Amino acid sequence: MTSRLLRLTAALALSVSLPILAPIAVAREASASIGTVSSADPRAAEAGQEILRKGGSATDAAIAMMIALTVVEPHNSGIGGGGFLIHHGGKTGLLETIDGRETAPAAATPERFLGPDGKPRPFIEVWPGGFSAGVPGNLRLAKLAHDKWGKLPWADLFAPAIRYAEEGFEIRQRLYTALTAVAGIWKDFPELQKLYWKDGAPLPVGTILKNPELAALFRRIAAEGPDAFYTGENARKLSDAVSKAPRNPVPMTLDDIAGYKAKERPAVCGKYRIYTICGMGPPSSGAVTVLQILGMVERFDLKSMGKDDPKAWHVIGEAMQLAYADREKYLGDRDFVDVPLTGMIDPAYIKGRSLLISLTKTLPAYEAGTPPGAPKRTAAISGEVAGTSHFVAIDRDGDIVSMTSTIESFFGSQLITNGYSINNELTDFTFAPEKDGALVANRLQAGKRPLSSMAPTIVYDENGKPIFTIGAAGGKTIIMQVAKALIAHFDWGLSAQESIAMGLLFFNKDGIVLEESTHLEAMKPALERLGHKVSVSRLGLKANAAEKLPDGRWVGAADPRSPGVSLQE
Template sequence: MKKLIAFAALLFLLPIPIPALAQGVVSAADPRATAAGQEMLRAGGSATDAAIAMLLALNVVEPQSSGIGGGGFIVHHGGGTGVLDTIDGRETAPAAARPDRFLGTDGKPRPFVEIWPGGYSVGVPGSLRLAERAHARWGKLAWARLFEPAIRLADQGFVVNARLAASLRQVAPVWKDFPAMRALYWKGGRPMAEGDTFRNPALAAILRRIAAEGPEAFYAGDNARALSDAVTNAPRNPVPLTQADLAGYRAKDRPAICGPYRQWTICGMGPPSSGALTVLQVMGMVERFPLATWGRDDARSWQVIGEAMRLAYADRDRYQGDRDFVEVPVAGLIDRAYLKRRSAMISAAKTLGRYDAGSPPGAPARVTATPGEVAGTTHFVAVDDDGDVVSWTNTVESAFGSQLTANGYALNNELTDFSHAPVEDGYLVANRLQPGKRPLSSMAPTIVYDAAGKPVFAVGAAGGRTIIMQVAKALIAHFDWGLSAQESIALGQLFFDKQGLVVEQGTALEAMKAPLEALGQRVSVAKLGLKANAAEKLPDGRWTGAADPRSPGNSLQQ
């Protein structure tokens, strides 16, 4: 008995392992997708597993914005290794694509409304090859497990929310020429409305096949034939996209683009994404100004942000494109001395008025990008217990992409992101359409590191060309103005058009209109199609998520 008592006392003195608190967090543009990511984390999955599950679920519940018929970019930080990786899953132009595809008989670009719906605009989808590559490197759960939430949603159905219903109303007039898409989303002779329950058995079926057989079930066999047929025999703008185009698609590792901002390091996706380079240009030009002192309610802050924005976009539209096809002066565009010269053009007291591209070190002979993106897309973020961080942007471009469908998913219209004229002022355009080429993108999945090299912030957005400025604004709001991730993405947005600056309608930023006009700016007030998601590391080491209040999205802890 004495021995038993002594043994019990010894056990009492031994340290008892206490399970670590779950640190995982997910954020997406729809609560049902966020729940899919949370489910993977709770099942022991990695941030990559959670992100893939969100990608697939978003295909079901947010089909107007993204899915397996599109493409995207991932920025991944390995918590155990500290290594930053980026993968390019951007769509490619099929072999039949030619630089003059979007020109009319007069040799001038045709109106967007004529080239967007139908076969002309469809690129070879990259989403599943991107997911496959990411899962092979950083996934923990079985590939098929990641599909379960999306299959449930497609099989059992989900309630159509206000955002999906609005997109359906928007494209309804076009669908008279697209009976396959109308058959999916119309009910009783009308587009499905908010509150209706939508089921997509065709999508559930192809997701089951991809879950069981891997991405080959998408890029070969029956699905490849169905996708090829949808484009080649499209009711509008039919053009070949072959099974060989699909079979030849590859996602690609790309070098991350990183640059300093005060004591932090901002990292993101390089060409064919213009996101990281343009964000870093904006940040590099505003860095010399005392934004933290001025604050968000001072017109001088928005004045210098607006000036830097237009100078950065001028460079973007001149120099950027797919590096596999054109020379992009990556190092030169974010060269510190170059950005210092560009920043010297900016005054907090008066407007520059003219925003020409500069001459960064290593710039090639004159070219221009002139892309034509529209507001669409989705972004999602995941962090797991191991400290892996994923920032992933995915898109089908316009609402429901090209308006073509195969097996229940929308096919992208990403080729309209190419410049519609291959030659401008006698010079070849960097972002001209060419077979196998990837169109320039504004997608800007981003991870930010502190001075110790630890990730502290992840962000990305949807909304075409506004994506870059949504990310830049969120970074300034968080790191200069001390706002939380949630407050940073919710803050009113500044953008621009051909006439001048645009401030977001219905936000506190409207108050900046008169002060900016007093500095010589032309300012309009308008609604902007914005949608961002983010995550931040709190001072106590925990991660928390953020979702744009402009969307139905949310964030969830593990």
């Protein structure tokens, strides 16, 4: 692409709030002065830092972090799950995204999660075991990304994780908390007990844990590529783990596993004030819902209101609930359902939704709108559990990777093979395939990818230069964590670190939820006077970000709610 065409494409891309239907070209970035990584686990961040110091790209560092998290954060993410990756090329100026979301096996039917009475079964009945397991996507995603943007040999990216698995790593509080949280259901899962329990109880904090089976698998994948995961011995073990699960065994065939493909998807971008916000399109709901929230609050002077004004949070709360209503009704895997993507982030449509918001009172109900091109459909609530992990990497060439990786709930489906946990992502599908006589967009279907809240994001300034990147973990709160941080950074002038550390406002079926032990708690009476039903609760939050400073340096940020860190090259 010529520089003139590059600038023209950038200008067109940045002038509209529409989904971009090809890799978008933005302004080229001068080389970063120093590489930066941020992860929710210090050992994963160290793996990314090690790769950057060897001359690896941001993509190399991100892949190394994802692989390392399989070992040190086995309850939240890893090669047994999937993820979304967005990449900005510092030299090319291209923004591209890869979908590594899990797929439903061929045997999956829309009725899988229904009981004999035709009603959705409780989550606890379908979560542990084979019902919930999807075909993992992370390694196909990693290989596609490495082929496009990697610098170091593929095998080098496994070295830190192999070292952690062979030499051992310390069990810290986060992992121990997860182990104790699922202990009650592990009586049916002896394979997990063998690795993480001793004398009938979870291994305590401070234990050095080795995972030789996982190290051996990593060595095979490092030498042979992802086929060592998707075919051969590992594929047979993965198939057996799901098909012969101690609970809810269902087929996951060798063809299901071998046939998995990561997909390049068009980025979804829109304007917020002078900035352009870009992220993943469906099956991620992240970018669309974040853009709707930001678009609805844009007409309000949040900067003047400030972060301590309850009315600012009232506006954010109203926009949040309207955007999530659209999410539940219209979003799903575009390979299977018609998603009115352009209409959902159309500025005129979002403005109309924003006009529903009053500064003096709450809405009586939060119902989905009718965006241009919307099909007839019924809203239905989908479920996501607060797991997952996000990490970012920026290299000296100005390449940026923002990736979210997940196995869903703590330890996924509670199934394990070759030392890694197998995801339970199929529980992200809406359990009831129909509602009020209409098909649900996010219903389970064979080969389909479940709707996700994961929201890896890159932000560009008015000149098309990247200045901020963020993502989060925590189920459906991910979207609000990202939206809140963007408002805090760009409207209230907070640093990336301060923005992700700020308290969160969320919601449940009863009303608004304020994060406990934050400055938001004091706003409860004022928000109640505006008509909100308000509760205060601890929220499982975990964000990672990086921002570009005025001197051109990138600096990372890690959520203080987690043990995560950011490290320089």
